[in-house]
Amino acid sequence: MSKILVASICALFLCVQVNAQEAVLRAFGYSAENEYCIVFNSSWTPLPPSLDNATLYQLVNLTSSVLCHQSDLPPEGLNGKAVVVMRGNCTFEEKALIAQSSGARAILIASKTSLSTPSANNTDKGVNIQVALVRYKDVLNMQEAFKDNISVKLYAPPAALFDYSILVILLLSVFTLALGGYWSGAAEQQEINLAALGGRRKAESRDEIQFTPLKVVIFVLGMCGILVLLYFFYKWLVYVMIAMFCIASAMAVYGCLAALVQMIPYGRCSFSFRDKTIEIRFFFLAAFCIAVSVLWAVYRNEDRWIWILQDVLGIAFCLNFIRVLKVSSFKICVTLLSLLLVYDVFFVFITPFFTKNGESIMVQVAAGPGATGEKRGGNIAEVPAEPTAPYENLPIVMRVPRLSSPTQYLCGMEFSLLGYGDIIVPGLLVAYCHRFDVWNNNSTKIYYISCTIAYGVGMIVTLVVMVFSKMGQPALLYLVPCTLLTSALVAWRRKEMKRFWAGTVYEVLDSKEPLLQEDGGESCGHIQ
Incomplete structure (x- = not known):
């Protein structure tokens, strides 16, 4: 039966063709x-x-x-x-x-x-x-x-119904999410090890942000406001978003590469600047990251190759986001992911009933007003009068050219898109699962592995539905149920739901030794 199913899927994806317009x-x-x-x-x-x-x-x-x-x-x-x-x-x-x-x-x-x-x-x-x-x-x-x-x-x-760019999107998203979740858990393990050697645990790293219920609500409302503003004032705010992406991506690449540079035994000489000591190697690393970000900004409309650099910067951005933002409990994960699921579905499926052109606000903003090749679905085509007319796109998506499009270079580049949020949002849950594995000393990393696999299954479901429906899908509609239900099922089967729901290292760790504050007193607090 499984062989027949696999054969049917292969035949569907690889052999079925549609008439291109x-x-x-x-x-x-x-x-x-x-x-x-x-x-x-x-x-x-x-x-x-x-x-x-x-x-x-x-x-x-x-x-x-x-x-x-x-x-x-x-x-x-x-x-x-x-x-x-x-x-x-x-x-x-x-x-x-x-x-x-x-x-x-x-x-x-x-x-x-x-x-x-x-x-x-x-x-x-x-x-x-x-x-x-x-x-x-x-x-x-x-x-x-x-x-x-x-x-x-x-x-x-x-044109083939299935384009291989979808597989590239799938691999990029799963790789980024898995690496970001692993990094978050590895950082947690390192912090616990340092705490064991030093006799105490740092309450919070300088570059980490803890989510609380209030922050979750403010975060989601902020995203709604920004999306609506971009829809109505796109041609002005797009440049603000581009500038913010340049800054954020440079910082993200620096954060990702700094850990690797740290292992290089060269360039450790330093100099002082305003009472701060800076190592030469990190100075050059910062210059490199800024240069890469500026390079993208200058050539951002060169569709034939700049998408590669944008995806690299996007991967670094997502990795750094997953590492910096920490969710302290499954309760907050459920709240955050559920609210963002409603947000995603509303702005994709409901807003077309209110917009003048019947286009969803999410798709309009993500693909850009001029990106007709990226927004069209079914058998409707529209090609700009000018073959290379530039237009500004928001740098908030992974972009991969459609590899099976027979008119790709004549009629304009077409791309398969995946928003950064479809990686970051489930990635926060995967990161929490890995940290929970660390807190419980789970050598099999059962929570982390199962949640990552669930994300991959959710992405496959999203892409299959997209291929059949011939229209963009709110990926969180499929990713959120897959990851939340899988994580909850693992916790229930292992009889750890109460601890998994409450979260935080202080509630999870069954330590016989009291955690010490800086003044030597016992800490009975709760990290949020």
Whole structure:
């Protein structure tokens, strides 16, 4: 049975294909050829799936006309040819029927605006020629390159339903979460070991923040406010967020690499600055981290490669966030994750009923107003009029190019996205689970491992639902139940639910030795 299930999943992901709405126009001249992006509607006359199956047409340039009347046709007709006309004044279908009446086999509609999929509400009127939209800029390029002797082929390479970028997103998210949770537990173990040697435990590290119920509520309300502000004032606040990301990512990379640099036995000479001693190696490390952050800021719109640096900075940001933010009990974990689950679902599924364009606030903000390739779902396509028109994206997501998109470099880069919150929020629970393992001396790390596996299962469910529904999903809708229920089940089976729920090292540790304060008195306090 399991073999059949695995085979079925593989067949679904790897073999099933859908008709892409983006296609390729191959233009031929006397001694050269070039390819351009076009957008079509597969419910009209379909395009062949490959260049070899496509028919070669002589192209007639009628961009001086919109072809809304028979009088716009050339006297010699369009028998067996393709024609390119300007967009406007009448519907795509009316243009196609006029061209078809003159014997044309294909019609290209040149657009100076974005290329949106032609509607097909009235296809029963008999359009049986190929219809597609092309950028007017590309038509001018063809004229300049091939003069008046232009032949074209139109074809639509099929796109796989499953894109391998989803696997990359899955691996990145699980790796980051697992490493962040492990780091948090390892830091806790180190602190306990130091406390055992020094006779006391530090109440709180300088760079760590403890979550309390009040802080949880303020945190969630703050996220709601920021998201709404970004939706209404995106074009101004996006630059504030970019600046904040540069600072936070530089600090995060420094925090991640400092532990490694600490082990290097070189560059330990130091100098004094304002009564502080700074080691040379950490000075150069800080300079390197700032330089990397500035490099991203300068080239942030270079989609072809900058996504790699953004994902590296994002991983460091998530790792540092999971390490710095500490949840002291499962009770607070349940409160935090449940509130953020409601937040995620509301801003993805409910807000489309209130927005003018029917787009969810979460998707609109995460992908950016200009990122049509990242937001579209199903078989609706929209391509900018300018192939490389820059727009500002919020650096709050992991971005991986869609590796199976056949028109990736012609029609603009398309990305699979995963928000940092979908890693950080469950990561706080995984970090708590690992610290609980440390407090209880669980050599098998049962809480940490089981919660990490549950996160991986939740991510797989999220991605499968996304593939079938062909729309973005609020990942926390699947991740929160998977991780919370798994952690609770492990605690219940091990009969540790009471301690797991209450949390904090002082309640969990069954130590016979009193914990000492700095003045030598016994501490009966509770770390929050």
